[in-house]
Amino acid sequence: MIFGGVCKIMKYKTEIDIAINKFIGKKGALIPLLQNVQDIEGYLSKEVMSYVSKKTGIKLAHIFGVATFYSMFRLKPQGRHIIKICKGTACHVSDANSIMNEINYQLNLSGEQDTTKDGKFTVMPVACLGCCSLAPVIMIDDNTFGKLSPDSIGKILKRYE
């Protein structure tokens, strides 16, 4: 496990060092630093958090505390595409649940499982995407899709490879 972790850090070491050097010593930089580091690998692994702690001198407990507090930080590997399903009020009254069920059904996800077996998609319910007039809404990577019905999901998912 530890050996594997080191290998992973070696793989992304240059990128992670660049990110750390960009923020090191700046006040209040931990959150943007972790955001940058997360962008490299898609999530924050234990090994990467330890490495950041060692390099910056910020206590690992503090880093872990921040990483678990904010919903944007992911502690597990995630899919190549992120599907954000809006669970805001307007989407809720426009039956966002049926959209969620359809996506989980099409991607064969059940229970706590949020990433497809092939690592293609990660499904993430989010509070509100701020496109309430187009409810129900989902966002795949940076693209927003609105006025959805369960029937429209299959076609949208097919666009992503």
Added chain:
Amino acid sequence: MSLLIKVGLASCGLAAGAGEVYDAILKHIKKNKIDAEVKKTACIGMCFVEPLVEIYDNEKKSITYGEVTPESIGNIINAFSKGNPIEENVIISNVLRGSEEKTFKKQKRIVLRNCGVIDPISIDDYLDNDGYKALEKSLKEMSQEAIIDEIKNSGIRGRGGAGFPTGLKWQFAFNAQNNKKYIVCNADEGDPGAFMDRSVLEGDPHSVIEGMIIGAYAIGADEGYIYCRAEYPLAIKHLEIAIGQAIEKGFLGNKIFGTDFSFELHIKEGAGAFVCGEETALMASIEGKRGMPSIRPPFPAQSGLWGKPTNINNVETFANIAWIILNGAKSYASYGTEKSPGTKVFALAGKIRNSGLIEVPMGMPLKEVIYDVGGGMKTEKPFKGVQLGGPSGGCLPAELLDTTVDYDSINKTGAIMGSGGMVVMDTSSCMVDIAKFFLNFTQNESCGKCTFCRVGTKRMLEILTRISEGEGEMEDLDTLEELSQNIIKGSLCGLGQTAPNPVLTTLKYFRDEYIAHIKDKTCPAGVCTALLKYEVIEDKCIGCTVCAMKCPVNCISGERKQVHNINQDACIKCGACYDACKFDAIKKG
């Protein structure tokens, strides 16, 4: 004839396909050698008819078209340039009859003055519309005290939700003695169902920046932060561009307008925590910590960011400042009511026809907002309630539609003005479900510091879940009320103090619905799945097999042209059969 074509390219427009329309316009005018300038703008507020395209000619004839497609835009441009414009889908115009003129006339746009009008990432466009004139006036002609007095006299109250007088807040920060002060813009718009701040930041970022610089000068701050939630990538992008332009033009940086005043502005991206909208939690987050609220006093004006005096205002508040300085406190106060002067931006959503952004003078009755400006209901089902103020707010019934929108009148009902989200619901929404929805949200977002908020909201959610599954008892309603009062008393910050509001207001105005769930074990709106049952109406079923094919768990059986049957034990109550049946042969109840 040369044309000016503007395309609305805010998040909502892009989601509706405005990007494709924009590309189609460029292609069309190039191919047909049409003399036209194409400009990008943001959201004018009429999200329900996006994508929107506005066409002008050099005689200033203008037409705004709604629901434009890449296929229809060619004909629209051709007909317009031939002087014989298409009359379908006209939204507003000075030559043709537009479908939305009435909704526009009742509005007064101060915050949204430039949204959907200018190119948000062109500082020249902003400058052409009196941009940074208020800053120049403030720095060259006004003392710090004079600015604070002007803001005080305007009577503007904090648009983030609590409604604290902005001028007074600035006075406190000004009075604080320290050689380092901060100014912060709260753009962590987390209320589900609200998107005013997103639109302003995407559509007119310079107005917020200008308001912040004026505020910084007035209180004596030399550094500022805009804390924006990361779910708004376009807003962050526009802010970054706008800050770069303001630095280049000398509105940010050292010795602004040749005075001794210097100011530096940063953007901080949120990382997904609703509680960070609370000011002390927001500051903890900027400092790189877990975003947990702290006890006040000391208030931020005495000890805020890194222990220095700090002033925090919301996006919409800052977007008002330049207008107030340029037009005077008196003209601002001429709008709205005595205690809530000015205008307020609302995000209309849910089952309302004109969903989108509107800005109306304070004091307008809810009825007028929903039926005149908002165009009434979108569906054929009647109005049931309107949810104001997001998870901190409440649901108001039809009987209270005469309530005027100002801080004090709305507070009296048990709801709150909040940041301005208004979600309209028809009879297909279940109020127990709505209360459960909000409690689920606040319970998830509670930071866990205060026991009553952490555990109390959890217990309330469990009770609501029980009620929605037909397992509730009448005593549960008293327990809910008691827990609510304790959570309000026992929580440090606004999140906990207002979390019970959705439950309290629905209990107050829609109690019958709770009783129906508990005593009759039915959900009158047909939402709570545990209480639903789908059955085939034998007389109407023709055996087309569509329902059986749609059923995700294969629990519908029946031969072709024979009456079908739903196996109740296997049914997951997803409603797919109900939606699929073209013969109304499935009964939901």
